[in-house]
Amino acid sequence: MLPIDLLMASRNLTRHARRNLFLAGALATVTSLLVLLASLTAGIEHAMMESATTLLTGHVNVGGFFKVTSGSAAPLVSEYPRVLAAVRGAVPDVDYIAVRGRGWAKAVSETASMDLIIGGVDVTQEPGFAKVIVPLEGRLADLAQPGTVLLFQGQAERLQVRVGDVLTLSAPTARGVNNTADVRVAVVARNVGLLSAFSAFIQGDSLRQLYGLASSTTGALQLYLRRPEEAKAIAARLRATLSGAGWRVMDPDPQPYWIKLMQKVPSEDWTGQKLDVTTWEDEMGQFRQFIFGVRALTWLLVVVLMAVVIIGILNTLLIAIRERTREIGTLRAIGMQRRKVLWLFVLETLLLGLAGTGAGALLAAGVAGLVNLVGIAIPESMQIFVMQERLRFLLEPGAIAVHVAILTGVTVLASLLPAFRAARLRPVTAMHHIG
Amino acid sequence: MSIVSIRNVSKDYMLGKTVVPALRGVSLEIEKGEFLSLAGPSGSGKTTLLNLVGCVDTPTAGTVVVDGRDTSRLSERALTELRLRTIGFIFQSFNLVQVLSVFQNVEFPLLLQGGLGRRERRDRVLALLDAVGIGSHARHRPSELSGGQRQRVAVARALVTRPALVLADEPTANLDSKTGANLIDLMKEMNRRDGTTFVFSTHDPKVMSHASAIVRIADGQLVGREAVGGDAAAAEGR
Ligand SMILES: Nc1ncnc2c1ncn2[C@@H]1O[C@H](COP(=O)(O)OP(=O)(O)O)[C@@H](O)[C@H]1O
Numbered sequence A: 001m002l003p004i005d006l007l008m009a010s011r012n013l014t015r016h017a018r019r020n021l022f023l024a025g026a027l028a029t030v031t032s033l034l035v036l037l038a039s040l041t042a043g044i045e046h047a048m049m050e051s052a053t054t055l056l057t058g059h060v061n062v063g064g065f066f067k068v069t070s071g072s073a074a075p076l077v078s079e080y081p082r083v084l085a086a087v088r089g090a091v092p093d094v095d096y097i098a099v100r101g102r103g104w105a106k107a108v109s110e111t112a113s114m115d116l117i118i119g120g121v122d123v124t125q126e127p128g129f130a131k132v133i134v135p136l137e138g139r140l141a142d143l144a145q146p147g148t149v150l151l152f153q154g155q156a157e158r159l160q161v162r163v164g165d166v167l168t169l170s171a172p173t174a175r176g177v178n179n180t181a182d183v184r185v186a187v188v189a190r191n192v193g194l195l196s197a198f199s200a201f202i203q204g205d206s207l208r209q210l211y212g213l214a215s216s217t218t219g220a221l222q223l224y225l226r227r228p229e230e231a232k233a234i235a236a237r238l239r240a241t242l243s244g245a246g247w248r249v250m251d252p253d254p255q256p257y258w259i260k261l262m263q264k265v266p267s268e269d270w271t272g273q274k275l276d277v278t279t280w281e282d283e284m285g286q287f288r289q290f291i292f293g294v295r296a297l298t299w300l301l302v303v304v305l306m307a308v309v310i311i312g313i314l315n316t317l318l319i320a321i322r323e324r325t326r327e328i329g330t331l332r333a334i335g336m337q338r339r340k341v342l343w344l345f346v347l348e349t350l351l352l353g354l355a356g357t358g359a360g361a362l363l364a365a366g367v368a369g370l371v372n373l374v375g376i377a378i379p380e381s382m383q384i385f386v387m388q389e390r391l392r393f394l395l396e397p398g399a400i401a402v403h404v405a406i407l408t409g410v411t412v413l414a415s416l417l418p419a420f421r422a423a424r425l426r427p428v429t430a431m432h433h434i435g
Numbered sequence B: 001m002s003i004v005s006i007r008n009v010s011k012d013y014m015l016g017k018t019v020v021p022a023l024r025g026v027s028l029e030i031e032k033g034e035f036l037s038l039a040g041p042s043g044s045g046k047t048t049l050l051n052l053v054g055c056v057d058t059p060t061a062g063t064v065v066v067d068g069r070d071t072s073r074l075s076e077r078a079l080t081e082l083r084l085r086t087i088g089f090i091f092q093s094f095n096l097v098q099v100l101s102v103f104q105n106v107e108f109p110l111l112l113q114g115g116l117g118r119r120e121r122r123d124r125v126l127a128l129l130d131a132v133g134i135g136s137h138a139r140h141r142p143s144e145l146s147g148g149q150r151q152r153v154a155v156a157r158a159l160v161t162r163p164a165l166v167l168a169d170e171p172t173a174n175l176d177s178k179t180g181a182n183l184i185d186l187m188k189e190m191n192r193r194d195g196t197t198f199v200f201s202t203h204d205p206k207v208m209s210h211a212s213a214i215v216r217i218a219d220g221q222l223v224g225r226e227a228v229g230g231d232a233a234a235a236e237g238r
C-alpha cells in the first residue's frame, strides 16, 4: 500500500507544481537561513572554545585570591607546586596543565599607552599556545626569555611598536605602590577576536618580578582536558579534593575571575589565601551570552518566517482539499477509512516538507562550503564578537539533520488540522454531480 | 434471499430551516443476482435511495439492511468496511483517481482490502480489464481515455473485489446513447457471468429496458415494480 500512497502523494504535489514549488522554495529559504546562521554560530563558538580556552582560561582553572587586608585582593595562588601536585593527583588523565600568572598593567611606549590584562606564560610548557597564536613578527620561542612580551597586532599598531622595541609596564601591586619593568617586544601575533583587544602575554618569571612575587606564587593552574565536556564534573571533584586537603575553596560562581577581583572579593571579609575553581564556561560567561543571543535571534527569525510559510501551507492544503473533495468522497465511498485519508494528506505534506527543507539544507551547505573555501574577511568591528578574521561556517551533519527534522515536523504538525478536515469529509460528497 | 432489505425508510434533508422529504416510507427487497433498474424523474429520490443502500448515508426513519446488517447500528468504521467488502460503486461522472493509471485505479480497492499478493492482484486486475475491453489501456491515465472507456474502468474498479452488490447512479448519463447501451450490456454480462447483483438508476427508457426488473419511484415513494423479459420473471417468481 505504501508505494501507491507515495505515488499518489507525490503526483498530487507535482500536479500543482507551481504552487507547491513555491511552498517548497519558501521552506528551503527558511531552512537554509537556519542552517547558515546555526553553522555560523557553531563556527564562532568553535573558534571561541579553541582560542579562548587556550589564551584566557583552561577547561578547568584552579585560581584564587590572596588578600593582605580584607579590602584588597590579588589574583594569586601561593605555594602553587603543592596545589599542582594535589590537582594532578585528583585528575591523573589531564592532557596538560598550564601555570599562568595573572596581572593587569599599563603599557607605555614612546608615543602611546594602553591598559592590558597580562598573562604570565611559560611557552615551553604549553603545547596548546602555539596552536592558537600565529606570530606575524618574531618567534614564539623567544617569549621563553625573561623580560619579553607578546603583543597582538592591534596593540602593536596602537602602541606603535615592533619586535625588538621596548615597552614599560606599570603595575599596581598588593602593597599599593606601582612597580614598573621594561620589556622587549618578542612577538607580534595575529589578532584573535576580543581577546587580542586587551590581553597580552609576558614570560612567567618576568610577571612575578613585576609584581614582586615569590617563585612559588602564580595566578592560576589551567587544566586542559582530553574530554572538555567533563569540565563541570572535574571542577566539582577538584573543589572537594582541595577543600578536603585543607585549602579554603570559594563556592562556585559562574563569573570570570577579573569581575570577582574587581567587585566581589574585595568586599568580602577575610584575609589570606582562598582557591577558586572555575570552568571555561564560567570564565567565558559574556561570550556564552553572546552566542545564546545569536541563537535566540536565529530562532526568533525562523519562528516568524515559519509562521508565514505555515499560513501558506494551510492555505494551499485547504485549496487542495476543496479541489479534491469529490475524489476524497469517492475513495471514502469505495472503502477507504478516515485515518487513511488523514495519512495521505500528512504524507503529502511530509514529502513537501522533506523536499523543501532538504533542498534548503543542501543549498546552505553549498553556500557555507564555498564561503569557507573563498574566505570572506569579517569587518574589524565585528571581529571582536566572532573571534575570527574570516567568515567560517562549521557544518555539523547531526545539527543539520535536527534542523531539517524540526522544520519538517512543524510543517507536518501544521498539516494535521486540514488533514483532519479532509478525513471528516462524508463519502456522499462523491455523489454530487458537480464539476 | 435478499441482499438488501429496505423497510419503511424515510429520508429528510434540511435545507436551511425547511425540511425536504426526499424519501417517504419506502420498502423494497432486492434479491441476489438481480439486475434492477431504479427509474424515475429527476428529483424523485433515486440518488437518495442508492446512497442509503450504499451505506454512504443513513435514513431518518426506517431500517436499511445490507448483507444481513442493519446499517443504522454500524459505526462509521464498520460502514466503511461494509462498503469495501460488500459493495461496488459506479458513479455518474466516473470518479477515477486522476493521478493513478487505469491499472492502479482498478487495483486500488484490492490494496485497501489487503490480503492478496502482488501477482494475484495483477492477474485479477488484468483479467478484469480484458473482460471490460480496456486491457490495452492499462498504463493510461484516465484523462487519456474517452468517457465510455473511463466508465468501463469504473465498472472494473467496482467489480474487482467481487462484491455482492454493485450500485450505479445514472451510469450512462454522461455517455452518448450508443456508448451507454454498450455499458449496460457490459454490466449485464458481468451480472450473468458472476451473479453479481446490480442496482442502477436511470431516467432513460432505453436503458431501463435492459433490466431484469424496474422499480419506479416518484416524489420519494415507490410507485411500482415491473418485470422485464425472462430474467425478471425469475426474480418476480420468488
Ligand atoms: N443534500 C441535499 N439537501 C437538500 N435536499 C436534497 C439534497 N439531496 C437531494 N435533495 C432533494 O431531495 C429530493 C430527491 O433528490 P435525489 O435523491 O437527488 O433525486 P434524483 O436522484 O432522483 O434526482 C430532491 O427534491 C432534491 O432536491
Ligand SMILES: [Mg+2]
Binding pocket: B043, B046, B047, B048, B169
Ligand atoms: Mg440523482
